[in-house]
Every structure is written in C-alpha cells, then in structure tokens.
Amino acid sequence: MKQLNSLDYIKNSYKARISQIAEERKTGKKIVGTFCLFVPDEIIFAAGSDRIILCGGKNETMSIAEQYLPRNICPLVKSSFGSIVNNSCSGVKSCSHFGMIDMIVAENTCDSKKKMYELLGDYVSTYVIDLPQRPDSSDALNYFLRELDKFKDAMEQLTGNKVTVEQLQKEITSLNETRQLLHRLYDLRKMDPPSINGVDVLKVMQKQYFLSPDQLKETLRMLIREVEQFKVDWVHKPRRMISGCPMPGGNTKVPEIIESKGGVIVAEESCTGTRSFWDLVDENKDPMLALAERYIKIPCSCMSPNNRRIDNILELAREFKVDGVVYYTLQFCHGYNIEKYKVQQALKKKGMPVLAIETDYSDSDIEQIELRVDAFMEMLS
Amino acid sequence: MISVGIYSGSATTKAVLINCNHIVAQVILPTAFDFLAASEKAYKNVLANSGIAEEDINIVSATGYGRNSIKFADGTISEITAHGMGVYYLYPDVNGIIDIGGQDSKVISVNDGKVTDFLMNDKCAAGTGKFLEYTARALEVPIEEFGLLALSSKKPASISSMCTVFAESEAISLRARGFKKEDIAAGLIESVSRRVAGMARQAGLKQNVAFVGGVAKNIGIKIALEKELGISLYVPPNPQITGALGAALINRELK
Numbered sequence: 001m002k003q004l005n006s007l008d009y010i011k012n013s014y015k016a017r018i019s020q021i022a023e024e025r026k027t028g029k030k031i032v033g034t035f036c037l038f039v040p041d042e043i044i045f046a047a048g049s050d051r052i053i054l055c056g057g058k059n060e061t062m063s064i065a066e067q068y069l070p071r072n073i074c075p076l077v078k079s080s081f082g083s084i085v086n087n088s089c090s091g092v093k094s095c096s097h098f099g100m101i102d103m104i105v106a107e108n109t110c111d112s113k114k115k116m117y118e119l120l121g122d123y124v125s126t127y128v129i130d131l132p133q134r135p136d137s138s139d140a141l142n143y144f145l146r147e148l149d150k151f152k153d154a155m156e157q158l159t160g161n162k163v164t165v166e167q168l169q170k171e172i173t174s175l176n177e178t179r180q181l182l183h184r185l186y187d188l189r190k191m192d193p194p195s196i197n198g199v200d201v202l203k204v205m206q207k208q209y210f211l212s213p214d215q216l217k218e219t220l221r222m223l224i225r226e227v228e229q230f231k232v233d234w235v236h237k238p239r240r241m242i243s244g245c246p247m248p249g250g251n252t253k254v255p256e257i258i259e260s261k262g263g264v265i266v267a268e269e270s271c272t273g274t275r276s277f278w279d280l281v282d283e284n285k286d287p288m289l290a291l292a293e294r295y296i297k298i299p300c301s302c303m304s305p306n307n308r309r310i311d312n313i314l315e316l317a318r319e320f321k322v323d324g325v326v327y328y329t330l331q332f333c334h335g336y337n338i339e340k341y342k343v344q345q346a347l348k349k350k351g352m353p354v355l356a357i358e359t360d361y362s363d364s365d366i367e368q369i370e371l372r373v374d375a376f377m378e379m380l381s
Numbered sequence: 382m383i384s385v386g387i388y389s390g391s392a393t394t395k396a397v398l399i400n401c402n403h404i405v406a407q408v409i410l411p412t413a414f415d416f417l418a419a420s421e422k423a424y425k426n427v428l429a430n431s432g433i434a435e436e437d438i439n440i441v442s443a444t445g446y447g448r449n450s451i452k453f454a455d456g457t458i459s460e461i462t463a464h465g466m467g468v469y470y471l472y473p474d475v476n477g478i479i480d481i482g483g484q485d486s487k488v489i490s491v492n493d494g495k496v497t498d499f500l501m502n503d504k505c506a507a508g509t510g511k512f513l514e515y516t517a518r519a520l521e522v523p524i525e526e527f528g529l530l531a532l533s534s535k536k537p538a539s540i541s542s543m544c545t546v547f548a549e550s551e552a553i554s555l556r557a558r559g560f561k562k563e564d565i566a567a568g569l570i571e572s573v574s575r576r577v578a579g580m581a582r583q584a585g586l587k588q589n590v591a592f593v594g595g596v597a598k599n600i601g602i603k604i605a606l607e608k609e610l611g612i613s614l615y616v617p618p619n620p621q622i623t624g625a626l627g628a629a630l631i632n633r634e635l636k
Contacts, residue, residue, distance in 0.1 A: 353498075367446065368485075372501065375461035379496045 198265020392483030467627030469494030
C-alpha cells in the first residue's frame with residue numbers, strides 16, 4: 001500500500017513536540033504525565049498545563065524496572081516505570097519525554113499500576129485519582145465527581161491558574177472535535193477493503209496523548225483527507241478486530257504479524273483504539289458532571305461488572321463487518337486475561353471466531369504468534 | 382499427482398510422499414541444528430525410499446516450526462491445518478486432535494478435516510516432549526521405556542511443579558527420599574496428561590479424538606490421557622507423520 005504523507009508527518013512529529021514541551025517549560029508552563037484514559041485531559045488543559053502520555057511500549061527498559069519491580073508483572077507497567085526512573089529508555093533516543101514531567105497524574109485502575117504509582121512518587125510528584133470500580137452502583141458517579149473536583153484543585157495548585165467553567169467548556173468542545181475526527185477516520189475503515197492499514201492507524205493512536213490537541217487534529221484532518229481520496233484496488237481482505245490490552249508506542253508486534261499475513265485490522269477495541277474516543281462529553285451539562293459521566297463509562301477491565309465492554313465489542317464487530325477477532329492480552333494483565341472467557345463466550349455465541357494471543361514486549365514469541373495467525377487465517381479461508 | 386509434505390519440527394523432521402492419495406514413502410529424521418539441511422535430507426531420503434525421481438514430483442509443501450526455512454518448497458501451511466487434514470485421511474470420523482510434539486502441545490477441533498478451533502501451549506515446556514525428555518534423563522530411564530515403566534507403578538508420586546526445570550529437581554528430590562523410579566515416572570506422566578487434558582476439555586474435545594505427535598508413542602501418556610478424559614484415543618501406527626501427510630494432501634488440493 002502506498003505510503004500516506006500524513007503518516008510521515010506523524011513519524012516525524014516526535015522531535016517537534018519535544019522541543020515544544022521544552023519551550024513551554026522554559027516559560028513556566030507545567031507538564032503533566034498521564035497513563036490512562038480515565039484522566040480527563042480537559043481539566044489538565046483548562047488549568048493551562050500541557051500533557052504527555054507515559055505508557056511504555058518498549059522492551060529496552062525492562063531490566064531497569066526489574067531492579068525495583070517483580071519480574072512477573074505486566075510489561076506495560078514495567079516498561080513505563082523503567083523509562084521514568086531512567087529519564088529515557090536506556091539510551092533509546094525517542095524517549096526523552098519521560099524526563100520532562102512536572103507532575104504525574106495517575107489513577108487507581110489495576111493493581112500493578114496502583115502499586116507502581118506508590119514507588120513512582122519517590123521520583124516524580126505523583127497525584128492519584130481514585131476510581132469507583134463498580135461504575136453502575138448508585139454512589140459511584142458522585143464519588144467520581146468529587147475525585148475529579150479534588151483533581152481540579154490539585155491542578156489549580158500546580159499551575160496557579162483557576163479552572164473556570166468557560167475554560168472547561170472550551171476544552172470539552174475542543175476534545176469532542178478530536179473524538180469526532182477519530183470517528184470519521186474509523187468510519188473510513190468500514191470500507192471493504194479499507195484504504196488504510198490497521199498498523200498505520202495504530203501508530204496515529206499511539207500518539208493521541210503525546211501530541212497536543214491541535215497537532216493531533218491537524219494530523220487527523222490531513223490523514224482523513226488523504227484516505228478519502230485514496231483509491232485501493234478492490235481485493236477483499238480478511239477483516240480482523242483486535243480486542244484487549246493497550247498497545248502503547250513501540251509495541252506493534254501483533255498487529256504487524258496479522259497484517260503481514262494478508263489480513264487487515266479494521267478496528268481496535270483497546271485504550272489505543274475505540275475506548276479512547278467512542279463516547280463524547282455532553283456539552284449541554286455542567287462541565288464537571290458531564291466529564292464524570294463520560295469518563296466513568298470507559299469499559300476498562302478494572303471495572304466490575306463490565307458488560308458494557310462486551311456489548312461494545314459485539315457492536316463494533318457488527319459495525320466494522322469483522323470476520324475474526326484477535327483477543328490480545330499482555331502477560332500478567334489479570335483483568336483482560338480473565339475477561340477473555342466472557343468475551344469469547346459472547347463472540348462465539350454470535351458465530352464470531354476468536355484467536356487469543358497472550359504476549360509481552362519481547363520478540364521471543366514471534367514464530368509462535370505467526371503460527372497461530374497462519375492457522376487462524378487458514379481456518380477462516 | 383505426486384506430492385511431498387515436509388514437516389520441519391523442533392525435534393524431528395518428517396517427509397511423506399503420496400501418489401494419487403496413497404502413501405508411498407515416509408521418513409523421520411532428527412532435526413539437529415540446521416532446519417534446511419534436515420529437510421533436504423528428509424526429501425532426498427523419501428525420494429530414495431519411494432523410487433520416484435525428483436522431476437516427477439508435482440508439489441512440495443512445507444509445514445512445522447521451520448516451514449519458512451525450507452526454501453525448496455512450493456508452499457507452506459501451518460501444522461495445525463496440516464494435522465487436521467492428515468488425521469482426517471487416517472480417521473474420517475475424527476473431530477478432535479491432541480498433538481504433543483517436541484516443544485509445544487496443541488488441541489485442535491476439526492470437522493471433515495477442517496480446523497474449527499485450536500489451542501496451543503508453547504510458552505512453557507510443561508506438557509511437551511521436552512518435559513518428558515528432561516525428566517526421563519533425571520530418572521536415568523531411556524525415553525522409549527519411560528511410558529512402560531510408569532505403567533508398572535502402583536502408587537504414582539505427586540508432582541506439583543509445572544515448570545520443567547523445577548519438575549526435574551522435584552523428581553531428583555523424590556529419588557533422594559527413596560521413591561520408586563516407576564512411581565516418579567507415573568507422577569510425571571500424570572502431570573503432563575492433566576495439563577493437556579485440561580486444554581482438550583477447554584477446546585470441547587469429547588469423542589473421536591486422535592492423539593498424534595512424537596509423544597503419542599509414549600503408551601503411558603496415552604493411557605493417562607484416556608483415563609483423564611474418559612475416552613479412548615485413536616493413535617495412528619506412526620503418530621509422528623500426520624502433519625507431513627496433511628501438508629502433502631492439502632497442497633494437492635490447492636493446486
């Protein structure tokens with residue numbers, strides 16, 4: 001497939017963003033590092049600070065992390081922690097942003113992250129938002145709203161700026177625009193065959209919380225324009241959806257294998273996919289309440305029960321005309337690994353084939369994954 | 382139509398030559414270090430055994446872990462699909478396959494030879510031929526006699542380690558504590574069977590299940606699996622060749 005120019009732009013955006021952040025810091029602007037979709041960007045931007053994502057997708061920092069953390073925990077947690085205490089990725093140049101953070105805004109999601117944040121506090125000031133993990137219980141929304149209010153206060157304290165209703169409304173509108181652009185991009189993937197590969201979309205999604213909202217929107221507009229005009233020869237490709245754990249920057253192993261075998265990924269039910277933008281924030285409500293309502297519904301596997309996620313997966317499979325789901329998990333991610341059972345049951349009931357792949361960030365299992373993907377392709381051909 | 386299927390496995394390389402749906406010759410060799418060299422040798426030997434000249438071969442298809450290194454093959458197919466076809470040729474009513482090879486174990490659901498679902502364990506040596514090789518060595522028993530030795534046990538030892546390295550030290554410590562050799566062997570075999578039977582149940586394998594791969598030659602494992610699953614298993618006279626056979630059959634269909 002022909003290389004799209006906007007993808008080059010994304011590829012080269014790292015340096016520009018890093019110098020932008022460095023400039024901002026010189027002027028006294030505070031930079032917040034985040035890990036998770038549950039932290040509302042709207043509040044961070046409304047306080048006049050900037051944000052970059054700290055989720056690690058690289059294997060290089062594992063051994064650094066293992067000086068502090070147990071070996072048998074999630075690779076995402078280890079990679080991130082290693083990068084932060086190392087202020088980079090063990091000499092990997094594309095990682096200097098890990099050392100440019102004034103405050104980490106963390107969240108209580110899974111156990112590994114929660115306990116890692118306790119250790120991180122020794123290196124970078126870390127603020128933790130608590131999450132009610134039974135999102136549909138009667139007090140959950142109010143509790144979460146109070147947590148977001150406290151978070152807003154913390155941001156005001158960090159920046160010295162007041163977070164006004166007007167500012168919040170402006171940021172909500174701005175980030176809803178981003179979400180709508182992402183919906184438009186994903187709509188283009190519903191074509192048969194789509195004119196953009198899943199790996200290319202994933203590389204954009206991995207920068208979603210790294211770029212500034214303006215940079216991201218500009219990139220998305222360019223990309224959508226290009227993809228809309230791009231004509232591909234009509235050859236049906238097997239349509240796959242990836243569902244499961246996040247795939248942070250540096251980690252595209254499984255999608256690359258799937259697409260190298262002739263399949264095309266048409267959707268990712270993932271934090272680096274639909275979970276990040278699917279629902280919009282209601283612009284007609286009190287902004288803090290609207291934020292609480294929107295964010296608490298993110299169907300992360302740390303939530304219980306999490307039927308919302310299963311319904312969403314079934315809906316995505318239908319909408320994107322998926323003909324096989326790859327259930328992707330990271331080793332030791334108990335939430336998504338255990339939820340696999342229910343998701344598989346629900347998909348199989350609808351006649352949807354599922355291939356489960358559990359992996360880490362190393363290259364040691366590429367052959368084994370290729371074999372599974374080959375067999376899955378042959379099974380469905 | 383004459384075709385050859387070559388299975389390049391981690392422990393052994395197999396080649397099967399078929400002519401009009403009939404098996405003419407088959408070869409099993411140790412893979413050793415060089416996957417390609419082993420495949421070339423297997424190919425040469427299967428030709429020699431069949432008495433058919435290389436220029437009369439229509440298609441060579443490769444499968445197994447080293448399938449992509451077999452440069453002289455016309456095409457490749459995953460061993461999961463290949464096993465499905467090969468076992469179906471031998472047992473047309475089969476709807477489940479348990480394959481325990483040198484470095485992984487697989488359970489495959491099949492319908493008329495076509496794979497409908499599969500599960501694999503390859504992250505860890507537990508439940509593989511390697512596990513048996515290592516632990517047989519710890520007991521100083523030749524691998525060929527391991528199954529029979531286990532069958533003579535009246536009181537199998539309980540082995541709790543899933544990890545091959547730890548199971549080996551567990552076996553050694555049981556020896557030091559005076560356990561009988563056959564009881565330790567039976568315990569090790571039970572531990573492999575429980576793990577593989579768990580996968581088979583997960584994949585919903587119930588009736589008409591075949592047991593293939595090098596480990597199917599171990600009578601102890603076969604009996605332990607049958608007991609664990611409550612069914613009797615089909616074991617082909619030569620359980621190592623079903624993958625190579627399937628590869629030969631499938632590419633015959635493709636071209």
